[in-house]
Amino acid sequence: MLKNLYRLIISKLPKKYRLALTYFRIFGVFPNIENPQNFNEKVLNRILYDKDSQFSLLADKYAVRAYVQEKIGEDYLIPLILCTENPDDLYGMDQWEKIVIKPNHGAGMVKIIDDVPSSREKDYIIEQAQRWLKLDFSQVCDEWHYSLIQPKLVVEQKITSEGEALRDYKFHRFTTDNGDFKQLLQVVAERSEKGYETVFFDVNNLDSILHSPFGFQLTLNAYEQMRIREIVKLNEVLCNEYDYVRLDWYITQQSIYFGEITFTPGAGRSKSFAGSFGEKIGQLWVMQ
Missing domain, CATH: 1.20.5 (Single alpha-helices involved in coiled-coils or other helix-helix interfaces)
Incomplete structure (x- = not known):
């Protein structure tokens, strides 16, 4: 109640x-939205005052594919099986195994399918997809730009092999005063009993953890580091008109794939950026 x-x-x-x-x-103090200093405060300031219409286009998990293809090529796109506004269209799919189903207009909504589901399981998946498309994600955390995205279902090929864990490689890219880019890498593994497994690296020093907000330890192997350096160069081509953007990627045993673009990480209320670390990261974001 x-x-x-x-x-x-x-x-x-x-x-x-x-x-x-x-x-x-969440933090026990009120944010300084008008004169933001830490990273979360600057995200809140962007949510409240920055009405760039491109945010909606680039945050759209389907529409952004055309942008990425134009900028760096289609080889980095996860193979697309279906995009539709009607969940019932899923019934007509020829491929049901090794797929990922998600909406294009939000976060935290995804269904990973390894084996062909039964008819009853398909019904449940489609009912869930219908609920996703009815959700106005902009109302969840006041991220206005999601309201301008026409909800669709995106079905993609599952890019990992059996037993292969999938990590998110989230590159926080800041534009410095002289126009250069500074990139920090946030690696997100699966959740565990210990909490949210995420660590930060400076892309210029991938052998040492820069920050681990929840105590998780992680070592990047030589293959990961090679792929990360490749992604860092690709990131310099994407969204380079913005003073800050987060560019998400996946690294598999065979390739690298673009994930998504985010302008308001954690909706400005992420514990990953709490305390002194959030203040230091906030200093990197020179707001225009």
């Missing part, structure tokens, strides 16, 4: 106060 009352009160507040209050619930 109290949760429902809280949500009702929050929904009635002006957006600025809603962002501040939800930030306070």
Whole structure:
């Protein structure tokens, strides 16, 4: 009951106060949105004041494929099986094994399928997909640009082999005062009983962890490091008009694949950027 009352009160507040209050619930202090200093505060400032219409195009997991193909080529795109606005179209797919189903307009919604599901399981998957497409993801954390994305289902080929773990390689790219790029790598592994497994590296020193917000330890092997250096160069071609952007990639045993583009990581309320680390990262973001 109290949760429902809280949500009702929050929904009635002006957006600025809603962002501040939800930030306070996580960190115990109110953010400085007007004169942001740490990384999360700068994300909140972007959410509130930066209305660049390109955010919606580039955050769209389907539409961004054309942009990436134009900039760096189609070889880096995960093979596409289907894109549709009608979940019932999934029934007509010839391929149901080794696929990934997700919507194009949000985060945290994904179905990984290894083996062909039964008819009943397909029904459940399609019902779940229908719920995804009805969700206005912009209302979840006040990230306005998701409201301009026409919801679609994207079905892609599963890019990992059996037993192969898939990590997210998230490159936080900042534009410096002299126009050069500074990139920090955030590697996200699977969740465990210990918490969220994520660590940060400076792309110029991949042998040492820069920051581990939750104590997770990770060593990047020689193959990963080679692929990361390749991605760093590709990132310099993408979205280079922005003072900050996050560019996500996947590294498999055979190749590298583009993942997505994010302009408001963690919706400005990520514990990965808490404390002094968030303040240091905030200094890298020279807001225009």
